[in-house]
Amino acid sequence: MTSMAKYDERTVSKIYVEVQKKISYGLEVNKGQIHFITWNHISDHIAVGGDSNAMKILRFNFKPMDTSQKNALQINQPIITLDDKDRVIRGSIMNGTWNEEYERVATSDSCGRVTIWKISKHDAKCYRKLMLCPATSALATGVAWSSEGNKIVIAYSNGVVDVYTCEGNLVWTKNMGTSIAICEWSPVNEMLIFGMADGRIRVYDEHGEFETDIQRYIDEECEYFRVPDEIVCMKYWRPRQSITVDSEEIHCPEDRPRFAIVYRRLAIQLMRSIYDQDPVIIRLPGLKITGAEWSPNGVFLAVCGVNTDNFQHSIIHIFTAYGELFCTSHQLSMHICDLTWQASSLRLAIATERKVFIAEIRLDYKYGTIGDVFVYCIPYGDKHKIKFFNLKSGELKDKTVSNFESIVFAKDNFVVITKTDYFMHFYKFHKNQLQEIHFQRNGDVWDYQWHQTEHNRIAIKTRTNLSCFEDMKLLMGTTTNRNIVSYKDSVDGSVITTVHINEVILNPEMSPKEMFKTIEFDR
Incomplete structure (x- = not known):
């Protein structure tokens, strides 16, 4: 072998x-x-x-x-x-x-x-x-x-x-x-x-x-x-x-x-x-x-x-x-x-x-460190295992995940995104315990991005929806379309700007400014 x-x-x-x-x-x-x-x-x-x-x-x-x-x-x-x-x-x-x-x-x-x-x-x-x-x-x-x-x-x-x-x-x-x-x-x-x-x-x-x-x-x-x-x-x-x-x-x-x-x-x-x-x-x-x-x-x-x-x-x-x-x-x-x-x-x-x-x-x-725990993922047959290795105690734990798609880290949080179910899995270490929260999403995730604000915001793009979460809570969601290729927070965190480049490529008469559309919401 x-x-x-x-x-x-x-x-x-x-x-x-x-x-x-x-x-x-x-x-x-x-x-x-x-x-x-x-x-x-x-x-x-x-x-x-x-x-x-x-x-x-x-x-x-x-x-x-x-x-x-x-x-x-x-x-x-x-x-x-x-x-x-x-x-x-x-x-x-x-x-x-x-x-x-x-x-x-x-x-x-x-x-x-x-x-x-x-x-x-x-x-x-x-x-x-x-x-x-x-x-x-x-x-x-x-x-x-x-x-x-x-x-x-x-x-x-x-x-x-x-x-x-x-x-x-x-x-x-x-x-x-x-x-x-x-x-x-x-x-x-x-x-x-x-x-x-x-x-x-x-x-x-x-x-x-x-x-x-x-x-x-x-x-x-x-x-x-x-x-x-x-x-x-x-x-x-x-x-x-x-x-x-x-x-x-x-x-x-x-x-x-x-x-x-x-x-x-x-x-x-x-x-x-x-x-x-x-x-x-x-x-x-x-x-x-x-x-x-x-x-x-x-x-x-x-x-x-x-x-x-x-x-x-x-x-x-x-x-x-x-x-x-x-x-x-x-x-x-x-x-x-x-x-x-x-x-x-x-x-x-x-x-x-x-x-x-x-x-x-x-x-x-794809790996990250949350407190004293080193987190990474490996294939395991038709599933994946998320490994948690405690750098101080040397203890190794794992969690088996089906339909694993990706894992994203930011500060003391990380998100496990699966391919077929309609939930995002947020994980956070609190008092040395791993907490898991599920959020329903609409469609397959095809992009995601952490926004490094003081409130740990993440924007999740699916084929039909853009959702924003802050401190593991749903902040807002909006129906969009697939040609959104980028998005960015404003300085005060009150506006997300999305970029619709395909509309400009397919319509030469459109002004470049019209590529950029903003989504406002209250904090």
Whole structure:
């Protein structure tokens, strides 16, 4: 079992990516580049492949959950070799993917060969060839393992699809009749997903029978995407029995997208299933996307690419599964080709043209101190736990919360906001006792803000209402609309000013002063 760090999009407010370690990959200048990098979450091995017959498997000696600066800077880099007698790779290694259940890695090269490597029983630092699919006139554009690891699908540019067992026995083969760009294996009913060269995405069952087409919702909203666009990758997140949080299996809410379709030019489509008719669309103008991967718990999607105006200016974005941007990291003088997560979700391995970098994930947790009590929150299965640690006595208590959305602190108060019920939960320490007060609210909270006045005021925005509370009492409420993007107290605390910027954007004749509307009330 591999333990993952306890965090998700509701318990942290921001993520930072800090590059800590650089590893030379051995490619000479102007003689090729790295094409893929992938991290095995059980063995902690990293497979890297590229041009010039370059295929290496790396392993680092740090502890998965240890992110100390001292440990990060003293990493050595033993290289696990591929057996030279079995090494038949020629040309460029284009794709690679791990089978963690059976400890194997499959690679495809520019000559049309697909090779499966397995760690040697006699030498733990050597991978031997287990299976070789002969070279063909077509390029193997997609290689993917089934969710249980007992089958592998290989898709070729000429439309041929082969499915083998993990031991190398052919299960079935079929010609799809059109060029295939990429493939993925869905963990739901073992569906096979193929991205065609013409931009279509088709779904087949495990026997190769056509099931359905996946609609490109991007087409309807943007004229630019109505022409065929290259699919960089398709990633279907699946829970892995080998990765746990405190020995508990990772929970994924039903409404959380888990299937990512990543296009080369500017856009990503996130779906809850292959039948999802309301996907999340992420647009990234000015970015040529080169790679993407889900975090091990399925909460975050890391995306890398290069600036379309400067290919030596790379950018890493980390989004939640719902499309909210949590991190943007600019890497200058660097062309990032691909990235991959460590099992702990606390590190990224980043592949540039000729080097591999190890980056630390730094988290800005939501926490606060109320008197002598340190308060923070962690995921707990399909719920969350609010932890109360007494800094003086060392006593640790917790409270389980369902449908947790966020937590906000101010002075000696804090508010727990839940997603589905219509109550806000105010907490306050009084005489060393935690007091809880519920206030009914109208609609889902989509923003909130503390106003640091002497009376501890908080403004809560929902989709249809703006409510103000002072000293844990409802001060006023007003019906508003969703385009309120900001609000601010007056100096004497008698007026709240709201900003309606959308009205100005949609109505050019409106005076900018009309953006600002005030709400007056008696203290």
